[in-house]
Amino acid sequence: MYIVITNPKAGNGKAKRLLEAIQKDELFTLKNCRSFQTEFAGHGKTLIESVLRTHHTPVTGIIVIGGDGTLHEAVNGLINYPDLPIGFIPSGSGNDFARGLGLRLQGVELFRKLVTCPNASRIRIGQVTCIHHNQKTKDYYFLNSLGTGLDSEIAFLSNDSHFRKQVKKWRISRLQYVIALFKTMKKFKHVEAEVDINGRRVKYKSFVLTTIANHPFFGKGMKIAPKADVNSSSFSVILIEPLAKWRIVVLFLSVFMGVHTKLRKVHELSGSSINIKSTVPILLQLDGQSYRCEECHVKKTDHALVILTD
Numbered sequence: 239m240y241i242v243i244t245n246p247k248a249g250n251g252k253a254k255r256l257l258e259a260i261q262k263d264e265l266f267t268l269k270n271c272r273s274f275q276t277e278f279a280g281h282g283k284t285l286i287e288s289v290l291r292t293h294h295t296p297v298t299g300i301i302v303i304g305g306d307g308t309l310h311e312a313v314n315g316l317i318n319y320p321d322l323p324i325g326f327i328p329s330g331s332g333n334d335f336a337r338g339l340g341l342r343l344q345g346v347e348l349f350r351k352l353v354t355c356p357n358a359s360r361i362r363i364g365q366v367t368c369i370h371h372n373q374k375t376k377d378y379y380f381l382n383s384l385g386t387g388l389d390s391e392i393a394f395l396s397n398d399s400h401f402r403k404q405v406k407k408w409r410i411s412r413l414q415y416v417i418a419l420f421k422t423m424k425k426f427k428h429v430e431a432e433v434d435i436n437g438r439r440v441k442y443k444s445f446v447l448t449t450i451a452n453h454p455f456f457g458k459g460m461k462i463a464p465k466a467d468v469n470s471s472s473f474s475v476i477l478i479e480p481l482a483k484w485r486i487v488v489l490f491l492s493v494f495m496g497v498h499t500k501l502r503k504v505h506e507l508s509g510s511s512i513n514i515k516s517t518v519p520i521l522l523q524l525d526g527q528s529y530r531c532e533e534c535h536v537k538k539t540d541h542a543l544v545i546l547t548d
């Protein structure tokens with residue numbers, strides 16, 4: 239049996255339309271696929287947990303239809319099932335993980351491949367332990383990246399339902415991140431934090447952003463961390479030192495052209511264990527989803543996730 243989890247809202251309804259097409263494919267019935275749809279933001283994690291708890295038929299794999307946010311929630315829901323393979327049919331608005339993996343097939347064709355003869359690879363994803371008032375709270379997992387500063391502020395605004403409705407109404411969803419950048423810039427303040435990479439403190443204490451990347455892509459295909467590799471045991475860590483606001487806008491545009499890491503204030507480092515510590519709770523983005531914490535310890539997971547690809 240395959241469990242198919244769909245976020246019907248992802249990609250402005252693209253995921254729902256894709257699910258309907260997949261359900262009409264003969265393999266959907268032949269491979270005993272069971273479909274479940276998320277009903278609200280954050281539902282992906284609890285839905286997977288409850289489906290896996292209550293289904294006693296052996297599960298061959300999980301298939302997620304949606305965007306990076308839905309995949310993030312699903313992976314956080316099946317972290318206690320490290321040997322359960324997961325396949326992803328990208329149909330969100332960004333789909334950065336599919337870019338990072340290098341998926342070539344799409345839609346129904348990809349579904350057919352995933353349930354018949356997929357390639358399975360093990361990927362060590364990111365694990366973050368959040369600490370509040372010196373107390374460990376929770377572990378979360380990410381596939382794409384963890385970021386603080388400008389990228390987390392942009393992700394936060396991009397997730398705001400009012401903002402999403404507005405860009406959809408004006409048919410400018412493609413420019414969502416650029417618009418979010420300009421809106422964020424109005425009130426943006428640099429992040430003050432201590433960052434340790436593999437036990438060594440970096441000399442900067444103030445940042446435009448700190449992004450810990452598992453693969454190069456971010457925010458709908460921007461190559462934020464060109465050296466990141468999903469198969470590596472280390473992350474790429476992008477640190478950007480404080481800049482004047484107009485320079486940040488120029489820098490953001492340079493990311494689109496892939497030349498930002500040549501700039502003097504941009505550093506691309508490498509590490510498998512990264513600590514970020516602030517005196518106040520800071521906003522984090524994990525795969526574009528928003529979290530807050532004062533201190534976080536980031537590492538690659540000990541157990542690799544089994545990912546089905548084409």
Ligand SMILES: Nc1ncnc2c1ncn2[C@@H]1O[C@H](COP(=O)(O)OP(=O)(O)OP(=O)(O)O)[C@@H](O)[C@H]1O
Pocket residue numbers: 245246247248249250276277278279280281282304305306307308309311329330331332333334397526527
């Ligand atoms: N039924 C639902 N109604 C509203 N929001 C939902 C629902 N199901 C899931 N969500 C939320 O929708 C958000 C966006 O989902 P997702 O990332 O899959 O799509 P996307 O934003 O179109 O794609 P991408 O992240 O690749 O840009 C997630 O934060 C998720 O929690």
